[in-house]
Each structure stands twice: as C-alpha cells, then as structure tokens.
Amino acid sequence: MRKIVIGQYYPATSIIHSLDPRIKLGGTVFFIVTLFTVNEWGAYAVAISALASVIALSKVPPKFMFRGLRTMFFILVFTASLNIFLTPGENVLVEWFIFRITSEGVSQAARIGLRLITLVTASTVMTLTTTPIQLTDAIESLLSPLKKIRVPVHEIAMMMTIALRFIPTLMEEVDKIMKAQMARGADFDTGGLVKRAKSLLPLLIPLFISAFRRADELAQAMDARCYRGDVGRTKMKIMRFARRDFIACVIAIIYAVALTALNNFL
Amino acid sequence: MILEVENLSHVYDFGTPFARHAIKNINFSLKANEFVGIIGHTGSGKSTLVQHLNALIKPSGGRILLADEDIHADKTKLKSVRQRVGLVFQYPEHQLFEVNIYKDVCFGPLNMGLEPDEVALRAKEALQLVGLSEELYNKSPFELSGGQRRRAAIAGVLAMHPDILILDEPTAGLDPAGRDAILSQIAKMQKAVGNTVVLVSHNMEEISRLVDRILVMSAGEIFFSGTPAEVFSDTEKLTAAGLAPPPIAILMSELRACGFNIPSGIFTVDAAAEVLTSLKRSEKREKGAEQ
Amino acid sequence: MEIIFNTESLSFEYISHDEKKEQKTLALNDINVSITQGEFVSILGHNGSGKSTLARHLNALLLPTAGTLWVKGMDTKNAQNTWQIRQTSGMVFQNPDNQLVATIVEEDVAFGPENLGVPSAEIRQRVDWALSSVGMSKYADVGPHQLSGGQKQRIAIAGVLAMRPDCIILDEPTAMLDPRGRKEVMQTVLELNRNQGITVILITHFMEEAVLTDRVIVMDAGLVVMDDTPRNIFKEVDRMKKLGLDVPAVTALAHQLRNNNIELPDDILTIEEFITYFKP
Numbered sequence: 111m112r113k114i115v116i117g118q119y120y121p122a123t124s125i126i127h128s129l130d131p132r133i134k135l136g137g138t139v140f141f142i143v144t145l146f147t148v149n150e151w152g153a154y155a156v157a158i159s160a161l162a163s164v165i166a167l168s169k170v171p172p173k174f175m176f177r178g179l180r181t182m183f184f185i186l187v188f189t190a191s192l193n194i195f196l197t198p199g200e201n202v203l204v205e206w207f208i209f210r211i212t213s214e215g216v217s218q219a220a221r222i223g224l225r226l227i228t229l230v231t232a233s234t235v236m237t238l239t240t241t242p243i244q245l246t247d248a249i250e251s252l253l254s255p256l257k258k259i260r261v262p263v264h265e266i267a268m269m270m271t272i273a274l275r276f277i278p279t280l281m282e283e284v285d286k287i288m289k290a291q292m293a294r295g296a297d298f299d300t301g302g303l304v305k306r307a308k309s310l311l312p313l314l315i316p317l318f319i320s321a322f323r324r325a326d327e328l329a330q331a332m333d334a335r336c337y338r339g340d341v342g343r344t345k346m347k348i349m350r351f352a353r354r355d356f357i358a359c360v361i362a363i364i365y366a367v368a369l370t371a372l373n374n375f376l
Numbered sequence: 377m378i379l380e381v382e383n384l385s386h387v388y389d390f391g392t393p394f395a396r397h398a399i400k401n402i403n404f405s406l407k408a409n410e411f412v413g414i415i416g417h418t419g420s421g422k423s424t425l426v427q428h429l430n431a432l433i434k435p436s437g438g439r440i441l442l443a444d445e446d447i448h449a450d451k452t453k454l455k456s457v458r459q460r461v462g463l464v465f466q467y468p469e470h471q472l473f474e475v476n477i478y479k480d481v482c483f484g485p486l487n488m489g490l491e492p493d494e495v496a497l498r499a500k501e502a503l504q505l506v507g508l509s510e511e512l513y514n515k516s517p518f519e520l521s522g523g524q525r526r527r528a529a530i531a532g533v534l535a536m537h538p539d540i541l542i543l544d545e546p547t548a549g550l551d552p553a554g555r556d557a558i559l560s561q562i563a564k565m566q567k568a569v570g571n572t573v574v575l576v577s578h579n580m581e582e583i584s585r586l587v588d589r590i591l592v593m594s595a596g597e598i599f600f601s602g603t604p605a606e607v608f609s610d611t612e613k614l615t616a617a618g619l620a621p622p623p624i625a626i627l628m629s630e631l632r633a634c635g636f637n638i639p640s641g642i643f644t645v646d647a648a649a650e651v652l653t654s655l656k657r658s659e660k661r662e663k664g665a666e667q
Numbered sequence: 668m669e670i671i672f673n674t675e676s677l678s679f680e681y682i683s684h685d686e687k688k689e690q691k692t693l694a695l696n697d698i699n700v701s702i703t704q705g706e707f708v709s710i711l712g713h714n715g716s717g718k719s720t721l722a723r724h725l726n727a728l729l730l731p732t733a734g735t736l737w738v739k740g741m742d743t744k745n746a747q748n749t750w751q752i753r754q755t756s757g758m759v760f761q762n763p764d765n766q767l768v769a770t771i772v773e774e775d776v777a778f779g780p781e782n783l784g785v786p787s788a789e790i791r792q793r794v795d796w797a798l799s800s801v802g803m804s805k806y807a808d809v810g811p812h813q814l815s816g817g818q819k820q821r822i823a824i825a826g827v828l829a830m831r832p833d834c835i836i837l838d839e840p841t842a843m844l845d846p847r848g849r850k851e852v853m854q855t856v857l858e859l860n861r862n863q864g865i866t867v868i869l870i871t872h873f874m875e876e877a878v879l880t881d882r883v884i885v886m887d888a889g890l891v892v893m894d895d896t897p898r899n900i901f902k903e904v905d906r907m908k909k910l911g912l913d914v915p916a917v918t919a920l921a922h923q924l925r926n927n928n929i930e931l932p933d934d935i936l937t938i939e940e941f942i943t944y945f946k947p
Binding site for chain 1: 726728750753754757758760762764765766767768769770771773774777778779780781782783784785786787790791794808809810811812826827830
C-alpha cells in the first residue's frame, strides 16, 4: 500500500523541469505519435537516443525511469509473445505442435516491445519532471478553449488536483481500516465472490464516511481561504513561453523530420 | 509469561533504496494481569511494535511467542492470535460501520464463529464494561458523542475476550473530561476482567497513574524501562528520548537541586502535595523548637 | 488600540432532526466580547461548549441567528463583506490533512492569495515570506503527505499568513498532534503574535497552551463564563475542575498546599514561580 505513488515527481533543477508543462505534455503526446508512425530500426535508434538525451538533461537518476516499466511488465511480455507466435513469416526458426516461431515474428515482437518500453519511459519522464499541479494547469490551459462551450474546465482541473492530493491520504486510511477490521477477525482474502464482496463492507463503509467527512472539512477550509471558483483568480506560477520552450519546439520539429527521413528513405 | 518478544526488528521497504528500520532489537515480555505502558514520540516505532504483537505486520527478524508458541508458526492460527491479542487502533471510532453500535460490537464475535446467544451475551457485556447504557445500543454511531463512539469501538475489541488488550493512544483528540472518563473506565475494566493491558501513549500523566511498568521507545528501540516512579524520575533520559517529563517530576528535581530533601519517584500532584506538606510542617516545628 | 472583533448579544441556534422530532440547540447564547488588535486570546471549554461555533462566526463561516458580530466594523451578516472578512481573519482547522488543497507545499500556500486575485509576482513574495515566517522554507517543494502533523499545521498557518490577515483563528490546531508537534505550532503562533503583531485567537483544551496567552475566555453551554488573564483564570482551581477543564499541574499543587495551610500565592503558574515562593 505504501508504495503506490501517483504523481511521482522527482524534484531537481534541470532544463527539462523548467520547460513549460504544456510543451512537455504536448511534446510527450507528439513523441508517442511519432513512435507509431515509424517501423525501421534506424528510426527507433533516433527516437531512443532522443529520449536518452532528454533523460540525461532531466538529471533524474535513470533507475527511476524504469519503475513505470515494472507495472507494465506483464502487458509487455504478453504483447511480445502474441507477436512472436502470431506473426506469419517464411523464415521458420522453431516449430512445435501448433506453435511456430519465425524470424519475422521475433523481429516484430522486438519492435513492439521496444515501442512500448519507449512509450512508457517517455510518459514516465514527463511525470517525473512535472508536478501534478503543473500537469493539471497544463491540461486546464490546453483545454481552455472548451470553456466557450460551457465545459467547466477550471472545476475539472481543481477536482484533479484534489484527487491527486488525497490519494496518498486515502491509501493510508485504507491500510489502517483494513488492519483495524482484521484485528477484529475480518477476512478479506478467502471465500467466493459474494463472500468477498460482502467482506469489503466493513472497509468501504468507514472509508466512504471518512471521505465525506474529509470532503466536508476541505470545502469549509477552501471557503475560509476565499475560494470562489475561477472568478477573479490569479496564479502564482504563470505558464509563459520562454526562449527555451521555442527551442524545444524547434528541436521537436527537427527530430520529426529526421525520423521521417530515416524511416522512409533509408 | 503470556507474551514474549525476542530480538524483534522490522524494516520498511526492504530491499529498496528507501529501506529503513522501523524497530530493532526489541526484547520484552508481558506477564498475565500486567498493566504496561509504552511511551515514545511519533515515529519512535511504538505503533509498528504493537501491530506486530497481533500479527498484523510480519517481523523482518526475531519472533513473538504467545503462550510459548511463535505466532507466525501456523498461518491458519493468525485469526486466533488476533482474537487473543486485541488491538484498539488510534481513533478507533473511524472503523464503526454497522447501523447501530450493538451490531458493530457483534462483528468481532461473529467473525470468531460463535453461537448467536454467545455473541449477544458478549456484546452486551462489553458495552456494559465500557459504560454504555442500554438505550444507546440501537443508536447509529452518528448519534453519539465522540467519547461514546470511542467506547463503542473499544467494546468491539473487548467482546472478543482478548487475553491481552492493546490500546493505541486511546485518548487522542478528546477533551480533558472525555480523556479522564475513558481512562478511569479502562482502569475499572482491567480490574474487572483481569486481563493484560498495554497502553500506548505520548501523554505521561495519563500513563503514570495507571500502569505497573513503562517501556520508553526512541528511534525504534526500547530506550529504557521501569516502574512509573523510576521512569518519570529520570527527567534527563526522558528528554533525550524526545519526551516532556511530567511537570511535577521537573519541579521535584529542581527543588532537590535547591537543597530540599525530597525522595525520588514523585510525579503526581497528590504525592507531591503530601511530601511538600510534611516538609514544610517539620520545617515549622524546627523553627518553633529553635525559638 | 483598534478593536478587531466585537459582538452584541451574539446567539446561534441550530436545529437537529432526530427521528421526526426537531430539536433546537442554542450553541451560542448572548455573547458579548470584544477583542483588540494584537491580542493573543485563548478560548477554553469542553467539547460542545460552543467554542468552535464561536470561532466559525469570527470569519463568517457561520452567521449569527440573533445579535451581531463585527469584524473590523464589518457586519458578518452583510454578504458583501464575506470575502473581506475571511481575508482579515484567516482560519486554521483541527485536522491538518483536511485543509491542505495542493499536492506541493508552496502551491498550497499560494492558494489563498490566488483566490484573492493577487498579482503573480506578489504571490511569489508572499509565499516565500509566509513559509519563512513559519520556518518551513526548506519544505517548499515537498508533498503534504511527507510532512509530520506539526509541519502540516505550520503550512496551514503559512497558507493563512499569505493572505496578509490581521488575525489568525486556530480551531484546536494541536488536538491531533503529539507533544513535539504541539510545541512547534505554539512556538510559531507565539512568534507571529510577538514579532508581526498579528492577533491570534486560539481555541484549545490544553491549559498549558492557554497559560502562554494574554487572555483566556472560558465557555460553557454556549455562554462566556470567565474572561480574564490566565493567572486569574487558573487560580480558580475548583471552578475549572467543575467546568471539566484542567489547570497547570503546578497551580493544582499550590492549591492543594494552600488547603493544607501552607503559605503560597494562589496564582502560581510556572515551576520558577513555585520555587521562588516555596523557598523559605
């Protein structure tokens, strides 16, 4: 329970940390899209070295990068094995019963695996270098055109912030209530589906009660601190495009051109 | 010995760069009918320690013997360990989940698989022990005061008839009247049932009046231990453990430094009043004799 | 000195529904108090005495059902004053977890001034100043869940300070803290009062904390029953016990010794005072 961390920000002062969060969010999406448009090894090499340079610039120890991969491991193995066994090809390496592994399959699996690893690592780099609040600010800003069609963008962003703030608190609470009920002989692990669902009530009811109590107190605290939606609200950190953000854009474009060239002409 | 703790240690996040010792080298034992206090500031490891005692946390090293049997020796017996070592958590009223307090108190006995008659008997007896009257049985926890809710939660553990009852900060967040009421109820209950009680607290005064023996924890270890009189007289060691000694103990040691002849082990208002009164009276008598 | 709060026959009644029958409770009953700028006032009383209800009136979270409360001359019942009042008298609550909004400390401190529409550069200055005032500058970048209870309360205080209030109201800020956290919070609040001249109203049931303040208001059943200096309040040992409240151990000891015909002043509050008078 203690290890679940959402919003795994790693504080450091680096050029990547100081980029406008909108650039980082947009850039990550852009990078992931480009990954799906290429299929040549040379292009992968460019994408990976681009990602590696970003990691180096971010000053976050590389071991943090691969934490995200741990949770993805099963999906990775599953996707890769699907590709190994199901890709049709001529060059058969192993054949046994109905299974047959071709060199095309192996190469396809490697590509897909590599793509997934790169994808997950790229989003990890973003969340490691961007605070959750910057991220919600970026989403609020990027979605702000939707305000015109009455989408409550500010409220959605506020809800995201509060959710992020309370996830660790509620996790701790779940752990505590579970232990307290186990001390009274509750059993959360055995029995059929119905029994298990029923056994969750002593956990869920106190959790809901406490969440409502917290929500009520938080609303009062926000009231006391003059919160009234985004009416007349300012921000301490204004997102402003700086020179480094333009440079980042230019680099992204050069990267895209290089990638396309490598993928199509080599 | 009803419970023995041998070389107990626990490491959080074992095998990661964040690994840290929550508790280490813990050795102590509890006798039947003993009333023991554990004090220490937040982060000293006292909550981690008591969660080991009823097998909610598995030790990284060492073992815990309940009536000469390792509590982790047989996995199927964990439930029985948790029944025999009852643990009341901090702010226990937050776990109440049933529609009324009577049903909530029945939760533990029902989990033990007892007959309905026995469950009803135990629930009523436990609610009586914590001083909740019958008109409250059908009340929802929301209709009770904070102090009453806490008593109901304590009854929920008592109804399981534990041999050892552990209370983690039972008075946290209560006002002085609520605090005194809970403590005297615990003392009464211990006399009535005669089980072993462990009281975890960072409040010196409340512990000093009740317990036979105190364990002082600091940085995950048992820093020192002794009777309340021994522990509270050692104001220097208490301060080193990050605890504030009882004000009367400080006053006594300062008076002693001023040359007054005061025996050690005085830390309550009543005891101090007695000693200082007789001191002043003999002083007067001496003066009278001189004249 | 300017008066910051004054009330005239302030009363608050609420209706609770209990299985079909309505029950009216008078939580505040004809309160008349006034508090001057720069005072450090503590409000004592057992649970249900009305002290938290009074605190919530002081920054217009609750409005009187009868009588009037003025904050710097502004009537709290006038809705146009609400935001000005909440900026003037900030509030810190009991549960440190349930009043921090943001996932990063400095963002949380910025929350108040952001709501007030303060320009960005000034918010930055205020946040840095507020964090250093509570001694938490080092923790600007960490998440609230990584802090101790006492540290969280100091962040909550900084969040109020950043709104540049004249007064801080603290509603049992130490009830959920350990002795170390309690000390931290009290030290912070004392410094703010002494060094920055901020009016502090502290709701508590710890008498050790009330001893450190300039004035103690004791409440019982919605009434103000005592209002005096800590020295004059705590010498009423028997009355305080009847109200379900503690007195400092040293004061209680002196009281018992006086009952045993030993000459001591009746208003001893500290160990030093006790020793001075006890020595022959």
